[in-house]
Amino acid sequence: MDFLFTLLQVAVVLFLGYLLAHKVFPKIVVRVGRLLGFRMRATPITQKRLRRFKQIRRGYWSFVAITTLFATSLFLEMLVNHRALAIYYNGKLAFPAIAEWMDDVVVFLKITPFNKKSDFGQIGESEVDYGLFEKYSEDPSVLRKEVEAKKAELATERSAHEANPPGADAKNFEKRKWEREGRRLDKHDAQVKQMEANLEVFEAGSAWCIMPIYPHSPQSLRHEIQDPPPNHPSTSRGIPAGTDVSGRDLVPLMLYGFRLSILFAIAVAFVGYAIGVVIGGMQGYYGGWVDILSQRFVEIWGSIPFLFVIMILASLIQPTFAMLVVMLIVLRSWLGITYYVRGEFYREKSKDYVQAAVGAGVSDWKIITKHILPNALVPVVTFAPFGIVAYISTLVSLDYLGFGLPPGTPSWGALLRQGLENVKFYPHLLVVPTLAMAATLYCVVMIGEAVREAFDPKVFSRLR
Amino acid sequence: MHGMTSYFIRRLLLVPITFICITLLVYTVIRLAPGGPIEQAKLQMQQARASEGGGGAGSADLALPQEAIDQLKRYYKLDKSIPVGYLIWLGLYPDEDKGGFSGIIQGDFGTSYRFSDPVLDTIISKFPISIYFGLIGYLLTWIICIPLGIKKALKHRSLFDTGSSMVVFMGYSVPGFVAALILMMLFATDLVWKIFPLGGFRSENWDDMWAAGEYWWCIKDQVHHTVIPIIGYVMGGFATMTILMKNSLLDNLGADYVRTAFAKGLTERRVIYVHALRNSLIPLCVGIGHAIGLMLAGSFLIEKTCNIPGMGLLGYMSLVGRDYPVLMGIVVIAVSLRLVGNILSDIILAIVDPRVRFS
Numbered sequence: 116m117d118f119l120f121t122l123l124q125v126a127v128v129l130f131l132g133y134l135l136a137h138k139v140f141p142k143i144v145v146r147v148g149r150l151l152g153f154r155m156r157a158t159p160i161t162q163k164r165l166r167r168f169k170q171i172r173r174g175y176w177s178f179v180a181i182t183t184l185f186a187t188s189l190f191l192e193m194l195v196n197h198r199a200l201a202i203y204y205n206g207k208l209a210f211p212a213i214a215e216w217m218d219d220v221v222v223f224l225k226i227t228p229f230n231k232k233s234d235f236g237q238i239g240e241s242e243v244d245y246g247l248f249e250k251y252s253e254d255p256s257v258l259r260k261e262v263e264a265k266k267a268e269l270a271t272e273r274s275a276h277e278a279n280p281p282g283a284d285a286k287n288f289e290k291r292k293w294e295r296e297g298r299r300l301d302k303h304d305a306q307v308k309q310m311e312a313n314l315e316v317f318e319a320g321s322a323w324c325i326m327p328i329y330p331h332s333p334q335s336l337r338h339e340i341q342d343p344p345p346n347h348p349s350t351s352r353g354i355p356a357g358t359d360v361s362g363r364d365l366v367p368l369m370l371y372g373f374r375l376s377i378l379f380a381i382a383v384a385f386v387g388y389a390i391g392v393v394i395g396g397m398q399g400y401y402g403g404w405v406d407i408l409s410q411r412f413v414e415i416w417g418s419i420p421f422l423f424v425i426m427i428l429a430s431l432i433q434p435t436f437a438m439l440v441v442m443l444i445v446l447r448s449w450l451g452i453t454y455y456v457r458g459e460f461y462r463e464k465s466k467d468y469v470q471a472a473v474g475a476g477v478s479d480w481k482i483i484t485k486h487i488l489p490n491a492l493v494p495v496v497t498f499a500p501f502g503i504v505a506y507i508s509t510l511v512s513l514d515y516l517g518f519g520l521p522p523g524t525p526s527w528g529a530l531l532r533q534g535l536e537n538v539k540f541y542p543h544l545l546v547v548p549t550l551a552m553a554a555t556l557y558c559v560v561m562i563g564e565a566v567r568e569a570f571d572p573k574v575f576s577r578l579r
Numbered sequence: 580m581h582g583m584t585s586y587f588i589r590r591l592l593l594v595p596i597t598f599i600c601i602t603l604l605v606y607t608v609i610r611l612a613p614g615g616p617i618e619q620a621k622l623q624m625q626q627a628r629a630s631e632g633g634g635g636a637g638s639a640d641l642a643l644p645q646e647a648i649d650q651l652k653r654y655y656k657l658d659k660s661i662p663v664g665y666l667i668w669l670g671l672y673p674d675e676d677k678g679g680f681s682g683i684i685q686g687d688f689g690t691s692y693r694f695s696d697p698v699l700d701t702i703i704s705k706f707p708i709s710i711y712f713g714l715i716g717y718l719l720t721w722i723i724c725i726p727l728g729i730k731k732a733l734k735h736r737s738l739f740d741t742g743s744s745m746v747v748f749m750g751y752s753v754p755g756f757v758a759a760l761i762l763m764m765l766f767a768t769d770l771v772w773k774i775f776p777l778g779g780f781r782s783e784n785w786d787d788m789w790a791a792g793e794y795w796w797c798i799k800d801q802v803h804h805t806v807i808p809i810i811g812y813v814m815g816g817f818a819t820m821t822i823l824m825k826n827s828l829l830d831n832l833g834a835d836y837v838r839t840a841f842a843k844g845l846t847e848r849r850v851i852y853v854h855a856l857r858n859s860l861i862p863l864c865v866g867i868g869h870a871i872g873l874m875l876a877g878s879f880l881i882e883k884t885c886n887i888p889g890m891g892l893l894g895y896m897s898l899v900g901r902d903y904p905v906l907m908g909i910v911v912i913a914v915s916l917r918l919v920g921n922i923l924s925d926i927i928l929a930i931v932d933p934r935v936r937f938s
Contacts, residue, residue: 556752
C-alpha cells in the first residue's frame with residue numbers, strides 16, 4: 116500500500132514536471148520573446164520541421180522523458196531530501212527543505228535550512244534528525260519507550276553511584292571523580308525531564324512533519340544501516356540502489372547527479388554555441404581580414420589537446436562547477452559551431468534576397484538577425500543534442516579521473532571511480548551509475564537523431 | 580595545382596605557429612602553478628624532519644636553507660623568467676648548465692623530475708603500446724563498420740537498419756572507458772565468468788615465457804589482455820564510422836551517375852560495389868589522418884581503467900606526480916601528432932578525390 120502511494124506521488128510529481136516543461140515553459144518563452152520584440156511565431160518551415168520531429172516517435176518520446184525529468188529535477192530538494200518539507204512542533208513551524216531549495220535556486224538569497232534539535236523536541240544543539248522526528252510524531256510510544264529505558268538506566272546508575280560514596284580516607288581525586296559522576300547524572304536527569312516534556316507534546320499530537328518522497332539527501336549518510344559501507348542494494352533495508360563507500364545513498368546521488376550533468380552540459384553547449392554563432396557570423400558576414408585572421412586563430416585554438424589542458428588546470432586548482440563550465444566553453448564548445456555558422460553566413464549573404472536588402476539600405480544588424488540568423492541556427496539546433504552528450508561524457512571522464520568537481524559533489528564519474536576500486540566485491544557501484552548515464556545519454560542521442568532527421572531530411576531516391 | 584601547393588605551404592607555415600602557441604600556453608600555466616618541484620622538496624624535507632622526531636624544532640628550522648632553494652631553482656630553471664625559460668626549453672636560448680642550445684629543437688626534452696630519466700626515452704618506450712592499440716583498434720573499426728554501413732545503406736529503413744542503429748547508438752552513448760569497466764566487471768572478476776585478466780598490458784612473466792619459447796602461450800596471453808581495452812578504444816568511433824559509411828553510400832546511390840550506370844545495364848553488384856562504394860569511401864579516408872592525432876586522446880581513460888602502461892597512463896601519472904618535463908613532452912607529442920594528422924588528412928583527400936580543391 117505504501118509502495119503504491121509512493122508510486123502515485125511520483126506519478127503526480129512527474130506529471131507536474133511535464134506540465135512545467137511542455138505547457139508553462141514554452142508560454143513563458145513566447146511572452147519574454149514578444150516583450151523583447153520578436154514575433155515568436157513559427158514559420159511554416161519550422162512548423163513542418165516540428166511536425167516531422169513529433170512523428171519520429173523514438174526521438175519525441177525521449178525528448179518528453181528527458182525534459183520532464185529535468186524539469187522535475189529542478190525541484191529535487193523538495194522531493195528527495197533528508198530535511199522535512201514542513202515541520203511543526205508545539206507552535207513552531209519551519210520549512211527546511213523548501214528553504215534549502217530557495218537557497219540553491221535563488222542565487223543571491225542566503226537562507227539557512229538549519230533547525231536546531233532543542234527547538235524541535237530533540238536533545239542537543241545540532242540539526243534536527245528529521246527521520247527520527249517523523250518516527251516520534253507518527254508513534255509517540257517509540258519515544259515513550261526510549262524515555263522509559265533511559266529512566267531505568269539512569270535509576271540503576273544513580274543507585275550504584277549513591278551506594279558507594281568515597282570513604283573519609285579516600286584520596287582527593289577519588290572524591291572529585293565521584294562528584295563529577297554526580298553532576299553527570301544530574302545533567303542526564305534534566306535531559307530525561309526535557310524528554311518527558313517533549314513526549315507530552317508528541318502525545319498531545321501538536322507535532323507533525325511532512326517528509327519528501329524519498330527522505331534522504333546525497334550528502335547525508337545512512338547511519339541507521341548497521342553494516343559498514345558500502346552496502347549492496349536491498350529493498351527490504353530501504354536502500355534500493357545500495358550505498359557508496361562512505362555510506363551515502365545511491366538513489367539521491369544518481370538523481371542529483373542527473374541534474375548536475377544536464378545543467379553542466381546545457382550551460383557549456385548553449386553559452387559556447389552563442390559565442391560560436393557570434394564569432395562564426397562575424398567571420399562569414401564581414402569576410403576579408405577579419406575572417407582570415409580569426410580563422411587561423413580558430414584552427415590554432417582547436418589544436419589544443421583540451422582534455423589534457425583542463426586536467427592540468429584542474430590538478431593545480433580545485434575547479435568549481437562554474438570554473439569547469441568556463442574552461443570547457445573557452446577551450447572547446449564555441450569552436451566547432453563557428454565553421455558551420457561561417458559557411459551558412461557566406462552562403463546566405465551571397466543570395467539575392469540579402470543583396471536586395473543590402474541594396475535597400477537595411478542595416479547590418481537587421482539583416483543578420485532577421486534574415487540570415489534563422490537559417491544559420493539550423494546547424495546549432497542539430498548539433499546541440501550531440502554536444503550535450505559529449506559534454507556530459509567529458510564531465511563524467513574528468514570526475515572519473517579525479518580532475519573534476521570538488522569531492523562530495525553528487526557526480527556519476529566520481530562514483531564510477533569508486534566502482535573501479537571495488538569492482539570485485541561491490542559491482543553495484545559500477546552498474547548503477549552506468550545505467551543512469553547510459554539511459555540519459557541514449558535518450559539524448561535519440562533526440563539528436565530525430566532532430567537531425569527532422570531538420571535535414573534527405574530523401575534517398577533509389578533505383579530498384 | 581598552383582592553388583593546392585600554396586594551400587599546403589600555408590598549412591605547413593601554420594604548424595610551427597600553432598605548436599609554439601600551444602606549448603607556450605601550457606608552459607605558462609605550469610610555471611604559474613603552485614605545487615612545483617621546490618614546494619615538493621620542501622614538503623619532503625619537512626616529512627623527513629618530522630619522521631626523525633626532532634621535537635621542539637621551530638618552523639624556521641624546518642624551512643629549506645636559502646642557498647638550497649636557489650640551487651633547486653637553478654636546477655629546475657625556475658630562476659629564469661617565463662619567456663626565457665620557455666626559450667631555453669624550446670632550444671632558442673643558450674642553457675648555461677649544458678653550455679649551449681639544448682631544447683626541443685635539438686631533441687632534448689629534459690629530464691624527468693621523478694625518475695631522472697631522459698623524457699624522450701621514457702615517452703618513446705611507451706610508443707609501441709599506444710601504436711599497438713591504435714592500429715588494432717583502427718583496423719577493427721574499418722573491418723566491422725564498413726560492411727555494417729554498406730548493409731545498413733542497402734537495407735535502409737528495414738528492421739535490420741533500425742535494429743543495428745539502436746545497438747550502435749547504445750555503444751555511442753556509453754563512453755568507452757565505462758564499457759571497459761562493465762566488461763571487466765562481467766568477464767574479469769568472479770562475478771559472472773572470469774575469462775579475461777583484470778587489466779595490464781600482458782602478464783608479468785611474459786618476457787620470460789617468450790624467451791623460453793612458449794610462443795603460443797604468449798600470443799594467447801596477449802590476446803586475452805587486449806580484448807577488453809580494445810573494445811573500449813573502438814566503441815566511441817564505431818557509431819560515427821558506421822553512420823558515416825551508411826550516409827555516404829546512400830548519398831552516392833541517389834546520385835545521377837549511379838542512375839546512368841544502371842541505365843547502361845550494369846548489374847546491381849557492379850554498380851554498388853565498383854561505382855558507388857569507391858566514391859563513398861572518400862569521407863572515411865579523411866579520417867585516417869585524424870585518427871593518428873586522436874590515438875592519444877581517448878587513451879587516458881582506457882589506460883587508467885585497464886592499467887595499461889602506455890602514453891595515456893604516463894601522462895596521467897606525470898600529471899598526478901607533477902612531473903612537468905614529462906608532461907610538456909607529452910603535450911609536444913600530442914600536438915605534433917594532431918597537426919601532422921590534420922595535414923595528412925588533407926593530403927589523402929587531395930589524392931583520393933581529384934574533385935577537391937583547397938584554397
